Amino acid sequence: MRMVFALVLVMGVAIAGGAVYMAMERFNQYETALAEKNTPQIQKIDLKTVYVAATELDYGKPLTKDDVKAVEFPLAAVPENSFSELETLIGTGEDANEFRTVLRTMEPGEAILSTKVTRLGEDAGVSSRLKKGMRAFAIRVDVASGVSGFLRPGDKVDVYWTGQSNTETVTKLILNGLELIAIDQQADASRNVTTVARTVTVAANVKTIAALVQAQSTGKLLLSLRGIDDETTSEQIEITKDDLLGREQIKLVEKQICTIKTRRGADVIEIPIPCSN
Known part of the structure; x- marks a missing residue:
């Protein structure tokens, strides 16, 4: 009898423990799902390198690598005609005359566009704007x-x-x-x-x-x-x-007069007649 009672007691404790474990698992799953729902979803954004002015750039200044810096822009917000490669912007540096010149003043952090600088090797003269x-x-x-x-x-x-x-x-x-x-x-x-x-x-x-x-x-x-x-x-x-x-122009048109000439003895007489035109 005692063995039966002990067996029933052990089974009851096991069942109760299993129920508590399952309840805890369900509770943990619920907490995890709730935390995931409340956590802001971070969307992956594609980025692209864009070169901007590192300092204030005045008109006529030759552009060097110290005047620019690389900034990551969202791909959808990259300005048109911007530069994403340093060599394309300032040249290789092998030729002292190979540089771009600033055509309009730019503030620090402003994207450098091809419309704001000359082509490589050109100065900021009038010919560069034609x-x-x-x-x-x-x-x-x-x-x-x-x-x-x-x-x-x-x-x-x-x-x-x-x-x-x-x-x-x-x-x-x-x-x-x-x-x-x-x-x-x-x-x-x-x-x-x-x-x-x-x-x-x-x-x-x-x-x-x-x-x-x-x-x-x-x-x-x-x-x-x-x-x-x-x-x-x-x-x-x-x-x-x-x-x-506010004056109207008045055009004077001379009346056209048509005549025929006839001779009467020694005299020549002009006789008016209706004009045929």
């Missing part, structure tokens, strides 16, 4: 025609011509949205000093430059500054003095 097929042309200006000194490289302007057409003075819009690449001898697009320029240099194709040469030699050119995002093309505009004053 696109394929474009030429530089200088226009004489003064405080009035040059928008009171508010023009800067990179701005776009409309060009008006004032001169004599037949017997009257005419003002006409001749060109839309010409880009300025230099003011006097300054091509730095980041300059913020207001000066009254004597010349502005524009980028244009050869046909447009021929038109500017003709316009500048036959009259006076005046510039009108465009807004930064204004890409509109204005219609043909031509204003005369009479248009300005």
